[in-house]
Amino acid sequence: MSDETVVGENSVGDEHEDIESFRDRVRAFIRANLRPIGDGVDSHWRIRTDEEELAEVARERGIQRALFDAGLAGVCVPIEYGGQGLSVAHQRVLNEELRGYEYPTRFQIPTFSPCMAVLLDFGTEEQKLRHVPAMLKGEELWMQFLSEPSGGSDVAGALTTAVRDGDEWILNGSKVWTTGAWWSDWGLCLARTNWDVPKHRGLSVFIFPIDSEGIEIQRIEMLNGSQEFCQEFLTDLRVPDSDRVGEVNDGWTVGTRWMFHERMSHNSPLVTVPVGGVRAGVGGAAMKAIASDAGRLDDPRAQELIGEAEVLDLVGHALKRRVGHGITTGTMSDQSSAIARLYAGWTHSRRITIQFELAGAAGAAWLDEDGQLGECGPAFLMRQVGSIGGGTTEMAANVVSERVLGMPRERSGDRDVPFRDVPRSPT
Secondary structure (H helix, E strand, O other): OOOOEEEOOEEEOOOOOOHHHHHHHHHHHHHHHOOEOOOOOOOOOOOOOHHHHHHHHHHHHHHHHHHHHOOOOOOOOOHHHOOOOOOHHHHHHHHHHOOOEOOOHHHHHHHHHHHHHHHHHHOOHHHHHHHHHHHHOOOOOEEEEOOOOOOOOOHHHOOOEEEEEOOEEEEEEEEEEEEOHHHOOEEEEEEEOOOOOOHHHOEEEEEEEOOOOOEEEEEEOOOOOOOOEEEEEEEEEEEEHHHEEOOOOOHHHHHHHHHHHHHHHHHOOOOOOOOOOOOOOOOHHHHHHHHHHOOOOOOHHHHHHHHHHHHHHHHHHHHHHHHHHHHHHOOOOHHHHHHHHHHHHHHHHHHHHHHHHHHHHHHOOOOHHHHHHHHHHHHHHOHHHHHOOOOOHHHHHHHHHHHHOOOOOOOOOOOOOOHHHOOOOOO
């Protein structure tokens, strides 16, 4: 291989680029192209107008394209699909250097993981060549059409159906809790293709543009006023068989790996996230800023809370590295990703609770000039989202107990029963 390999419009450096040279290249790009951000409270829960949301999406598409043009997109993605073909250590360098700077957060989850990860694992060569470079260029934002109104955490109980019609499939059903579907491009969808076998054996996976005829998107207003979650209604949606991922009726093989990538979330080597947290506002520095605005820096109780947040952050990073290394080297089962998922869900709620406790009365009622305290109340109201989105912590605990520790499975009345014969509540 030559020192410079050109893939499409993306110049990719030597696949053996040393860490320090890569760090210098990353640092120069960041300083020249990205805006510094504050280290304050998590602003994720600030309600944005549709115009603000679309402007942020457009900005992140631009950042992702700039990363691609600079040879910094898809650090661990194979070169033949537009990535850099580098190591996890190189990805870690990018994460370290991004601390304190903006980055294309909406592309990380679920576009890169689990959607791109699933395509890399199970997609046809044509599917990978068509979509993976487009994701890395910022041209395609993907969503997973997985949860259903009747299913809860029982993903295998999907009622959305796909019926073969020649070289096409006709999909009917509904998916829900799809964050940002209204501004996204493609969906990765689990559907039922056989009702006469047990539920895990009659599933297939499809991909399709979200603006296709036959898809209606309705936005869901949450208690804090946000409408980021969506429900999708699929009515006679036609999908070519060439957009099927994996074998017919073997969707659970795809789905099992899909769930692995979903649990890996921001721990995935395919994902770029600044060291110090998925978003600003999780570690001790952010908590200190809140305590300062609340006038509590000298309060011993506030200092204990700041220390607790910092420890949770440090342990989380150590756990992420340990699980990631174990899975990569084969010393840990890939199901061990549920350990990191369980920890992330629990600590997300706890750290937001710490923010709220530090804010005091301003967490319940605040003024525009209250600075870092203004976001603590809405974040506290929504703190349990981190234990639900990306698979519930209860499901993660089940995976740890059954598939990591080898404890007995929970009893189930729908095993080895044709899915059409499984009792279910009236719809």
